[in-house]
Amino acid sequence: MTAKVPGRLPVALDAMGGDHGPVPNVDGAVQAARAGVGVLLVGDRVKLHAELGKYPGSGSLPLEVVEAGDVIGMEEHASDVRRRTGASINVATRLVKDGRACAAVSMGHSGATMASALLTLGRVRGVERPAILTHLPAQGGFTTLLDVGANADVKASYYAQWAQLATVYLRVVEGREAPTVGLLSIGEEDHKGSALVLEAHGLLRALHGQGIHFHGNVEGRDIFRNTTDIVVTDGFTGNVVLKLAEGEAKVLFGWVREALTSTVKAKLGALLVRGALRGLAERMDPSTYGASLLIGVRGLTFIGHGSADARAVKNALLRAERAHEAELIPRLEAAMAQVSP
Amino acid sequence: MTAKVPGRLPVALDAMGGDHGPVPNVDGAVQAARAGVGVLLVGDRVKLHAELGKYPGSGSLPLEVVEAGDVIGMEEHASDVRRRTGASINVATRLVKDGRACAAVSMGHSGATMASALLTLGRVRGVERPAILTHLPAQGGFTTLLDVGANADVKASYYAQWAQLATVYLRVVEGREAPTVGLLSIGEEDHKGSALVLEAHGLLRALHGQGIHFHGNVEGRDIFRNTTDIVVTDGFTGNVVLKLAEGEAKVLFGWVREALTSTVKAKLGALLVRGALRGLAERMDPSTYGASLLIGVRGLTFIGHGSADARAVKNALLRAERAHEAELIPRLEAAMAQVSP
Known part of the structure; x- marks a missing residue:
């Protein structure tokens, strides 16, 4: 269940985010992993392992749990992002910043996700x-x-x-x-x-x-x-x-x-x-589209509906990996450098 | 065909306005007249009479043609309203101003209709x-x-x-x-x-x-x-x-x-x-709704789609009369006077 994600960089999923918490997140992550996408499930270790336990054979999938003791609830303030460094969304964007994940995906608090991405990853130059x-x-x-x-x-x-x-x-x-x-x-x-x-x-x-x-x-x-x-x-x-x-x-x-x-x-x-x-x-x-892309930050960040189901989570994870494979961030940086040198 | 409109005040229709000119306007006016609404058809007298001629018995309906030699085309500038006093929309709003019609209805140039209504009728106090x-x-x-x-x-x-x-x-x-x-x-x-x-x-x-x-x-x-x-x-x-x-x-x-x-x-x-x-x-x-109401001018003015069909014209004319019967303008004036004396 904590099998190392091999080869390609995994996607960091804020597994606590969204109206329905870990259930659709873990379900969607398992589906994405079965399709070959590595996923770091960020959140409460005990809850996430319990949820993963429902999927026989998930131990051999490219899934890994990364502990985050806190989660910013849907009704809380986006500005909390700054001081609650241990919140799942902050851990997820830091994994991207540190080169341990290729993208962050969250179905949680949109404002908090934006704030976290902007604070942790910064902006593409010229944006x-x-x-x-x-x-x-x-x-x-x-x-x-x-x-x-x-x-x-x-x-x-x-x-x-x-x-x-x-x-x-x-x-x-x-x-x-x-x-x-x-x-x-x-x-x-x-x-x-x-x-x-x-x-x-x-x-x-x-x-x-x-x-x-x-x-x-x-x-x-x-x-x-x-x-x-x-x-x-x-x-x-x-x-x-x-x-x-x-x-x-x-x-x-x-x-x-x-x-x-x-x-x-x-x-x-x-x-x-x-x-x-x-x-x-x-x-x-x-x-069908899974999640929206926060474009202009220096790192792939996807923001989904709070009400996202497992299918949306899975599609968001697939899209995130596709954007990474396409080298979207370096390409955006190159294009913006050309117009605003 | 120029039968005097009896009793209640008629609605002035910019009969030249819209993508299809007089055809749907006259058709809609005939339908409204059959439903008992008096209509002043404003526009080219010859064209409008020719169009009316297609409706047997229209001579006994509460319909009257009011000459307007000019019409502001859909592609022209709304600012033309000021100098082209003989344009059909200006004649229609003046009929309202002069108390000869209870409302103006146009499927023509929206900007021109707004400008004409504002210039001719002015605003409700407090708006x-x-x-x-x-x-x-x-x-x-x-x-x-x-x-x-x-x-x-x-x-x-x-x-x-x-x-x-x-x-x-x-x-x-x-x-x-x-x-x-x-x-x-x-x-x-x-x-x-x-x-x-x-x-x-x-x-x-x-x-x-x-x-x-x-x-x-x-x-x-x-x-x-x-x-x-x-x-x-x-x-x-x-x-x-x-x-x-x-x-x-x-x-x-x-x-x-x-x-x-x-x-x-x-x-x-x-x-x-x-x-x-x-x-x-x-x-x-x-x-179904016929036309939109320009609310806040001191006189009933309805603006429809350029592509309006006869049904839309008819429904707009019925709504215009209904708003007049309901004494909408005096009621708006009274309400606005109360909040901004």
């Missing part, structure tokens, strides 16, 4: 503020959206840096050759938007061809249409968009379900369409 | 900036959202005024006794949000019990859950929300349609569930 980058399902695939909540108040320069970071991310991790960038606004025309967005528009326009492919303004409707690969916005708007998109999908599918059981005839038809609709529900399931 | 108020379908009914695009840059005081205006609107026009107000933010906790939203939170908190029922912060997901009757936000975020909500619904239903034709089995089932799903599509159709 004023890290952003949270996520994927939303869209026509033809997915749209990459950032910032979805790290920065409620922003400066125009952040948009430009985030566009650069996201471009490198999509190229390196998702293999998109020349991803396009849209600036979220309230009209397609260049002059539409808030004063801040107009300023950001100018900066993005100037960067077009210099590392990013700036499409121009996009609107709310373009996110699901996948008009651009990347949509860049402030962390306030992005967070509203993310939660609205998830909330709307949930309500609409609830209505579809209701409609399919509203009459005997519909119920009969529902039996026949069930299979076809199942794929659709999966496409909309946030756990 | 710094008018906002666009709209309804989004939600669990258990609809959520009233404002501002959805009139003000990309805002001050904290606007949120407080909009909360008051929307409260009166829901009470007077929709008969909700004590509508609740949520402030759109990125967390339910009082301290979550941008600096501006935190300031607005304080103002709304102070107004709680003084004319509004402030619930506190709401998140993106709460809009479709109908956590509060009213959601107040800046015109940038609100516009993104509105367009995202509509765009997402369109894409999701497209996926449902695709899924239902993906296999022979699903196609068979689709025949049985079609009827049940049709009601759902209607619930999501923006034309």
